[in-house]
Amino acid sequence: QVQLVESxxxxxxxxxxxxxxxxxxxxxxxxxxxxxxxxxxPGKEREGVAALYRRGGGIYxxxxxxxxxxxxxxxxxxxxxxEMNSLKPEDTAMYYCAxxxxxxxxxxVAGVNSWGQGTQVTVSS
Numbered sequence: 317q318v319q320l321v322e323s324x325x326x327x328x329x330x331x332x333x334x335x336x337x338x339x340x341x342x343x344x345x346x347x348x349x350x351x352x353x354x355x356x357x358p359g360k361e362r363e364g365v366a367a368l369y370r371r372g373g374g375i376y377x378x379x380x381x382x383x384x385x386x387x388x389x390x391x392x393x394x395x396x397x398x399e400m401n402s403l404k405p406e407d408t409a410m411y412y413c414a415x416x417x418x419x420x421x422x423x424x425v426a427g428v429n430s431w432g433q434g435t436q437v438t439v440s441s
Contacts, residue, residue, distance in 0.1 A: 354411070
């Protein structure tokens with residue numbers, strides 16, 4: 317099982333930027349698996365934000381963040397990043413890192429096996 321630790325959340329004004337990090341360790345799915353960022357705002361369902369395959373291949377984004385958020389990875393550090401630009405108040409949520417065998421085109425992961433503890437992002441108007 318993959319262990320995930322997020323960092324980098326915080327408070328920012330609308331139009332600002334933040335970068336989240338997710339450090340992964342432990343056993344992977346035969347060396348190839350999907351990592352993604354989800355978010356959940358109070359009273360709303362958890363939604364996929366961005367996902368990528370650790371060994372290369374597809375990168376996928378949720379409709380609401382496409383063009384503003386960028387997911388990337390540093391293989392040497394086993395870390396996945398989420399660069400968030402042009403932030404809006406509606407981006408306010410708890411952001412979670414997740415891992416599983418398959419990425420979805422919605423920016424989520426199918427069959428999530430591991431979750432991080434979450435990091436709060438708050439965007440003020």
